[in-house]
Amino acid sequence: MNLTILHFYPDLMNLYGSYANVTVLSGLLQRLGHAVEIRNVVPGDGVRFADADFVYMGAGTERRQKFALSDFRRHADEIKAAASDGLTMLFAGTAMELLGESVTDADGNTIPGIALAPFQTAQHAKRVVGDVYAHTELFPEAVVGFMNKCGIVSGADSPLLSALDMGFGNEAEHGAEGWHKHNVYASELTGPLLVKNPKLLEHVAAALLSRKGLTPPDAYPVDAWARRGYDVTARELAARTGGKA
């Protein structure tokens, strides 16, 4: 099967190895025998969402996030329609903030987001940095990653990560993180997220395949390095949660 990935603003929203989320997803789909086409979207491009099987945008600086939003807003209606229609999407890092109702920068200027999600982001001069060890309701394995942001997200009604044993979530230490509805996944965790979490990678791939009318495999081809990397990280972080994990 031919699968199409739309990668929004790969040279603008490119912090923290963001592109690698697309790399490993594409790699997994190829190992499952599919042909994957990655279409890069730059500001000003026309976009055909009807062709897409996966939409992705990664992390950018707060200035670049605004540049991205000024273009991304053009696609707001189509993104919302596609989200309701079950199109699989991942918004990583500051890209997540664009989905909300508004982003207020550290100087107090508020700009509207695309309002797919009901949250607001307030950015501050002080950044939140640190490891995260969390749980999701999607699967039993813990989710690992690193938080590096300056935005406090409030009103995210359906978080992706429901409980954090370690680290800062949307708006609080140990508070829920990210956002998830239909097949839209959003998280400010870096790592990158799908690189560090093979289970989440499989989950996202399954969502994508199901919508395409394909049956996800019972067992995914194992990337032994990713699996071992995850095991080491999860073990090390769990040991630092003070027995909470």
Next chain:
Amino acid sequence: MRKMLAILACKLGYFVGKLVGKGSSLPGKLALKLCPDILGQVKLPSTVIAVSGSNGKTSTVEMIAAILRADGQTVIYNKEGSNQIEGVATTILTNATLSGKVRADVLLMESDERYAARTFRFFRPTHFVITNLYRDQLTRNGHPESVYDALRPALSPETELVLNADDPLSSCFGIGRDNVTWFGLDRCSYSVPTPTGVYHDGAYCPVCGGVMEYAHAHYNHIGAWRCTACGRERPHTQYAATALDLQKGVLTIDNAVTVQLAFRSIYNVYNILAAYAVCRRCGVSADTAAGVIGNYVLKNGRMQTFRLGGHHGTLLTSKHENSIAYDTNLRYVQDCGTACVVVVIVDAVSRKYFTSETSWLWDIDFDRLDSPNVKRVILSGRYCNDLAERFTYSSLPADKWEVVEEIPAAVEELKASGDDEIYVLTCFSDRDKFLTLTEREA
């Protein structure tokens, strides 16, 4: 009285610290506690030079000191690792009389880019050199633009800036000022048409977000840039490398001064230019500056040679969490053309903890090791699985790289066979874990 007490305490602390081999920031810390505005109360030399930026600070400071000393000036400066306010205070106060007069012609300081605003609250440099600003230790620094925002308040309008014209981000410090001296590298045999590397931080203008275009690039997004939207472009340089032949190791500055390079790296060229530019601004002649730079061997030990079994090897110190430092060393290995084995070691990213943050591995252009002269790559250290996952998606064939988790095991394996040159790429933090198992060369 408090001033004198603070200076005395600092001198005493420094003396004791030296005896017991402790670091050089503690005495300054003590002095700042006794007299918080001590740095505003001392009489500084007429020339005060600060050097900051993501990469190249230490090397640049070392060369500036050598040039100024060759010019007959007395220079004091802080050594690597003490580049926050406490270390700067130690340098200043241990070289001051008890009445607070600093005994030197020039005070030279390496300054941490994120904490410079704190250091320069009580006095301002006459010259501020910024080597560059790019992705470096993002777990601590956030991202390059947040470092830019943190450094900006440290730059007083009266301070003359010495800036890298080829860096689109740090060059923004010069916007709206006329007291800027620009250095840069003109198009040369080393130039490539477009930026290199895994990510392209020069794709969009840091000021307006417009699309940038490059006449040429030298490494990553460092080169001759121009914004197609706002028209901002690489500033005209006062001090430029007008020709460069890295094969022969010859650098020409301003079409006039020829310098033989001891270390043939593009990086080194920018550090030399920064040092040359600020020294010329401080009245040093071109001949004196060139005389020092010619064949200057840096003492900071970023390159260390060793022997291991039948191999000769060189350890190239990169910085973990700094993709451009890695890229530069990868390019060095690729360009040297020598048949070699490359060892990449990522064992401790932080001294304090294990981190899930390995995204910087994806920012490194490991495809450069997919080069005919690189015979084999060994990945080692606690983060070897993350490295291996990264290498799975590199252009290197799977049979060219292997994982040996334990560093001693990797050393034994190398020792047991072959005589190819070895290049080791790793960070200060992991360097000795490998080097102590080899025969070091002087």
